[in-house]
Amino acid sequence: MSKIKISNAVKKYGSNTVISGLNLDIRDGELFTLLGPSGCGKTTLLRMIAGFNSIEGGDFYFNERRINDIDPSRRNIGMVFQNYAIFPHMTVRQNVEFGLKNRKIPKSQVTAEAQRFLKLMQIDQYADRLPENLSGGQQQRVALARALAIRPDVLLMDEPLSNLDAKLRLEMRQAIRDIQKEVGITTVYVTHDQEEAMSISDTIAVMKDGVIQHLGTPKDIYQRPRNLFVATFIGRTNVLEGEYRDGKLRLDQGYLLQNGMWDKIGDQPLKVSVRPEEIVIADGETGLRGTVLDSIYLGLNTHYIIRLSGGEKIELIQESTMEELIPAGTAVNLMVKKEKINLFTGDGSRNLLRGEAS
Numbered sequence: 475m476s477k478i479k480i481s482n483a484v485k486k487y488g489s490n491t492v493i494s495g496l497n498l499d500i501r502d503g504e505l506f507t508l509l510g511p512s513g514c515g516k517t518t519l520l521r522m523i524a525g526f527n528s529i530e531g532g533d534f535y536f537n538e539r540r541i542n543d544i545d546p547s548r549r550n551i552g553m554v555f556q557n558y559a560i561f562p563h564m565t566v567r568q569n570v571e572f573g574l575k576n577r578k579i580p581k582s583q584v585t586a587e588a589q590r591f592l593k594l595m596q597i598d599q600y601a602d603r604l605p606e607n608l609s610g611g612q613q614q615r616v617a618l619a620r621a622l623a624i625r626p627d628v629l630l631m632d633e634p635l636s637n638l639d640a641k642l643r644l645e646m647r648q649a650i651r652d653i654q655k656e657v658g659i660t661t662v663y664v665t666h667d668q669e670e671a672m673s674i675s676d677t678i679a680v681m682k683d684g685v686i687q688h689l690g691t692p693k694d695i696y697q698r699p700r701n702l703f704v705a706t707f708i709g710r711t712n713v714l715e716g717e718y719r720d721g722k723l724r725l726d727q728g729y730l731l732q733n734g735m736w737d738k739i740g741d742q743p744l745k746v747s748v749r750p751e752e753i754v755i756a757d758g759e760t761g762l763r764g765t766v767l768d769s770i771y772l773g774l775n776t777h778y779i780i781r782l783s784g785g786e787k788i789e790l791i792q793e794s795t796m797e798e799l800i801p802a803g804t805a806v807n808l809m810v811k812k813e814k815i816n817l818f819t820g821d822g823s824r825n826l827l828r829g830e831a832s
């Protein structure tokens with residue numbers, strides 16, 4: 475069942491249309507992420523769901539109830555923003571109790587509910603402190619506990635981790651995912667950080683210029699991106715010029731690849747996305763020829779920057795070995811894991827391996 479349904483949404487700021495005819499279904503209980511570069515309209519869409527932005531067209535539904543004209547305070551949403559937005563003059567407990575007190579429920583129930591979420595978010599030991607005596611991560615936990623305590627139908631989160639340092643961000647990602655699953659609350663999460671989106675989401679909508687480019691699971695989006703923008707925005711990839719002709723893919727310097735999966739492609743110039751881990755350094759004389767320009771040792775993996783004999787520069791990643799790093803200047807032979815690579819139309823607008831109309 476869909477919890478949130480958006481049909482033909484239009485958002486204009488004056489004469490500037492930033493979203494034109496967007497459709498979206500968000501399932502009950504899922505962690506749904508709007509992901510995209512700055513300015514693509516993520517926050518705008520989230521604020522339309524919350525009721526903080528006017529809606530210039532289309533319909534928004536919670537549980538099949540149209541909410542376009544319902545006041546934000548009556549939509550039963552919990553919100554968590556980048557800048558915590560907790561009250562500095564109230565203790566942690568008072569912050570978490572705040573929304574409950576506004577709802578006119580019995581005092582004993584307020585205390586019990588607040589305590590439950592303080593415990594769930596592992597901040598009960600700080601309950602009587604003021605926020606200024608907490609770390610950023612702890613403050614964000616307070617904001618989350620406060621948002622959840624009111625038992626919202628939907629939790630909306632806008633870049634909630636961007637003020638935290640790298641280590642805390644990792645911890646909080648896991649905490650958000652755990653709590654979201656435990657409480658089972660439908661969550662719409664906004665971020666421009668693709669790794670964060672990959673690590674916490676059930677479903678991701680990748681946006682660009684107010685348009686959803688690809689909606690899918692993290693795995694689907696990474697492995698079979700719908701267009702070249704998605705391929706380059708999610709993870710790292712090498713984009714090579716290629717040509718499909720007579721049942722074969724021709725890459726740099728006439729290197730040919732063949733794969734039954736590609737039978738229906740039709741002769742045409744292509745953009746070929748080859749992720750760094752989809753290339754291996756091989757023995758022998760066949761394959762792509764290249765020269766190592768640099769190596770970056772990162773413990774688990776080693777990255778090699780390689781110039782192909784045709785001039786294109788690519789990156790490959792391989793699991794680090796006990797052998798010496800391959801020195802710059804070494805000529806290498808490369809094999810491409812052909813079942814993993816993605817083939818796009820010459821303009822990058824469509825992945826030819828997804829069997830979808832453009």
Ligand SMILES: Nc1ncnc2c1ncn2[C@@H]1O[C@H](COP(=O)(O)OP(=O)(O)OP(=O)(O)O)[C@@H](O)[C@H]1O
Pocket residue numbers: 487492510511512513514515516517518519666
């Ligand atoms: N109040 C406003 N008035 C006019 N234009 C706005 C307003 N708010 C946002 N915009 C414009 O709408 C577009 C989408 O902005 P939005 O803030 O939704 O993007 P975003 O994807 O959330 O970006 P970021 O990650 O930088 O927050 C941008 O071009 C922005 O300049």
